[in-house]
Amino acid sequence: MNGAALSTRLRSVRLQDFEVLHDIELQLQPARWTAIVGPNGAGKSTLLRALAGLIPADGEILLLGKPLHDWAPKQRARTLAWLGQNETGADDLTAHDVVMLGRLPHQAWLAAPSDADAQAVRDAMAQTQSWDWRQRRLSTLSGGERQRVLLARALAVQASVLMMDEPLAHLDPPHQADWIDIVRKLVARGQTVISVLHELNIALQANVLVVMAKGQVLHQGLASDAATHRALQQVFDHRLRIAQLDGQWLALPHTPASSGSMP
Amino acid sequence: MNQKPAVVLTLLLLASLALLALGVSVGSTGLDWSHDSSEMAHQILWQIRLPRSLGAWLAGALLGLSGAVAQGLFRNPLADPYLLGSSAGAGLGVALSMALIGTSVGANLWLQRLGLTGAAFAGTVGGVLLTLLLARGVEHTLRLLLAGVVVGVVLAAITSLLMLMQPDIMRTMQSFMLGATGFLSWSSVVIMSVALCLSLLVALGASRALDALSLGDATARSLGVRLSLVRVVLIAAFALATGTAVAQAGMIAFVGLVAPHLVRNYCSTTHGKLLLLSSCSGGVLLLGADILARGLLAPQELPVGIITAIIGGSYLLWLMHRATRRRQA
Numbered sequence: 306m307n308g309a310a311l312s313t314r315l316r317s318v319r320l321q322d323f324e325v326l327h328d329i330e331l332q333l334q335p336a337r338w339t340a341i342v343g344p345n346g347a348g349k350s351t352l353l354r355a356l357a358g359l360i361p362a363d364g365e366i367l368l369l370g371k372p373l374h375d376w377a378p379k380q381r382a383r384t385l386a387w388l389g390q391n392e393t394g395a396d397d398l399t400a401h402d403v404v405m406l407g408r409l410p411h412q413a414w415l416a417a418p419s420d421a422d423a424q425a426v427r428d429a430m431a432q433t434q435s436w437d438w439r440q441r442r443l444s445t446l447s448g449g450e451r452q453r454v455l456l457a458r459a460l461a462v463q464a465s466v467l468m469m470d471e472p473l474a475h476l477d478p479p480h481q482a483d484w485i486d487i488v489r490k491l492v493a494r495g496q497t498v499i500s501v502l503h504e505l506n507i508a509l510q511a512n513v514l515v516v517m518a519k520g521q522v523l524h525q526g527l528a529s530d531a532a533t534h535r536a537l538q539q540v541f542d543h544r545l546r547i548a549q550l551d552g553q554w555l556a557l558p559h560t561p562a563s564s565g566s567m568p
Numbered sequence: 569m570n571q572k573p574a575v576v577l578t579l580l581l582l583a584s585l586a587l588l589a590l591g592v593s594v595g596s597t598g599l600d601w602s603h604d605s606s607e608m609a610h611q612i613l614w615q616i617r618l619p620r621s622l623g624a625w626l627a628g629a630l631l632g633l634s635g636a637v638a639q640g641l642f643r644n645p646l647a648d649p650y651l652l653g654s655s656a657g658a659g660l661g662v663a664l665s666m667a668l669i670g671t672s673v674g675a676n677l678w679l680q681r682l683g684l685t686g687a688a689f690a691g692t693v694g695g696v697l698l699t700l701l702l703a704r705g706v707e708h709t710l711r712l713l714l715a716g717v718v719v720g721v722v723l724a725a726i727t728s729l730l731m732l733m734q735p736d737i738m739r740t741m742q743s744f745m746l747g748a749t750g751f752l753s754w755s756s757v758v759i760m761s762v763a764l765c766l767s768l769l770v771a772l773g774a775s776r777a778l779d780a781l782s783l784g785d786a787t788a789r790s791l792g793v794r795l796s797l798v799r800v801v802l803i804a805a806f807a808l809a810t811g812t813a814v815a816q817a818g819m820i821a822f823v824g825l826v827a828p829h830l831v832r833n834y835c836s837t838t839h840g841k842l843l844l845l846s847s848c849s850g851g852v853l854l855l856g857a858d859i860l861a862r863g864l865l866a867p868q869e870l871p872v873g874i875i876t877a878i879i880g881g882s883y884l885l886w887l888m889h890r891a892t893r894r895r896q897a
Contacts, residue, residue, distance in 0.1 A: 389783075
């Protein structure tokens, strides 16, 4: 497990009385973008929440080689940033206040935000092009605008590992492209990004794919690998095909009627 | 309408001062601006009207603070200070102390020492503790809310049973249930000032955690917030603020629910400022209602809880109506 940004051996993860995940072993390398994919109910979001230490899990999770539960909460929060699926609430806060929450792990109790905090918030909002609405209440923003503010909140943490659950919800295609651009820049700077994605065409642009089905990891490999593509096709019951267009891998819905039209 | 928090705070403080001036001028004969310098007038002003007006403002401030804490903690805009079994506990405390008077010498001595205000405070704290016990801690907010509902219903039923068995306590209970500012004294002012300072400081200390919590438990935890500790601290501040206000002024309706909404209607702000502004707006609301209760049918006095219920209920209805119109626009 040495050298991994995040590694885990999970025996099981239960939600109430239901075993959602079992027998999972993963090693996620630093400075990589890993996308967790799989059909509905595969346990993708549960795995991400377990890796972030947000739900109890039976097994071992190491963050930068150190057991997750050995990290002090604030130190862990500075190292591992989280963007949840459909984060709601905070309607009365301004966009700026919400992004400043990302600096909470860096601030001493009751201390005013520092210049570094202000700069981190400015940078994060500039990256997600949300600076112009900094004084608007979150309740007045559209779904896509709100998602960009929440992404800025996660970026403002400046953590070495960033986990995002369905970060593209409500984003239109140009802003999805911006999100990919942001992720690639983070990875280029040495940060590790782990995201759960439904959009397979975007997931295929990640460095590594973790393919899940029925609460288990079926395959972990490079997004460009043929073995990874076969695993993807298998978990989606061979109802998609993976093809290359202009050097980019695409997953296309595949039915018997459309089988002859693939490139 | 989005004002800066500092502007709203200034307006609320000015309104508080204006209402205090009005409060010491309104008596059983309505407005009295005359400068009577007799001993009697001096006594009325310093020993009755001023502590009553200050006390009404402080009780409102405690309820406003408690409402803002409850709404932030439970992420529910309809949360109020009377959640978690606090009001039913206070009611039972008062009813029980009155029912036990005269049953034995020991009980009499105890109850004399405790007094009705002490019984109400103990009842509030007891109701909240019972809720925490039933909810098995503070981990699950939904379980806390449900346990609060159960405790509220059961304790209110016991209170009703006591009133049925001893009908002579009904009048005092009615006065307690509708809220009463007429008995507020300088000692009430001192007690409420101390409770307000303490609960406000504690709540302000956890205000950033409340901001984080507004994005959900998972996000707050991911930001390094120790949720259990924060919940315990905030529930302690909530119980202190509610218990003190209820013990001194009875169960005044709507102030704790409406005060934070009044602030949010005029400015968007973090919980740190919201808690402070909600306190001030609660103070303004209750002092204003108290002046109306004294002056509307002078020399008769209306229970202040009726005025706050009418004003608070109307204001909430107006907010709902406006929100519906905006959605349709």
